[in-house]
Amino acid sequence: MYPTAAQKEAFARAFGCAVWWWNRALNLNNETYKATGKGLSRQGYNHLLPALKAEFPWLTDCYSQVLQSVSLNLSRARSLAG
Numbered sequence: 001m002y003p004t005a006a007q008k009e010a011f012a013r014a015f016g017c018a019v020w021w022w023n024r025a026l027n028l029n030n031e032t033y034k035a036t037g038k039g040l041s042r043q044g045y046n047h048l049l050p051a052l053k054a055e056f057p058w059l060t061d062c063y064s065q066v067l068q069s070v071s072l073n074l075s076r077a078r079s080l081a082g
Contacts, residue, residue, distance in 0.1 A: 014062040021059070021070045024052075029078065039078050045071035 003011065028048070029039045049067055053059045059067065 014066050017059055017062040018066050018070050021067050022074060025071065025074050029074070040075075042071045042075035045074065
């Protein structure tokens with residue numbers, strides 16, 4: 001299967017948004033943990049997304065499920081870490 005140029009561009013945008021959100025959410029989680037002793041939940045991450053999309057309009061270039069999947073994966077990884 002060979003993606004078209006437009007599909008390659010869409011994949012790159014989605015991956016870029018996902019990586020950016022992973023790094024931002026992980027940093028927010030770490031800061032929250034240091035301040036409160038508790039990290040963020042998946043719902044906590046997802047609650048931040050609408051404001052971030054308003055602040056960073058390019059986040060709307062990918063499907064919302066991409067960012068929600070990052071939230072889910074990060075919350076799962078956090079729960080496995082202890």
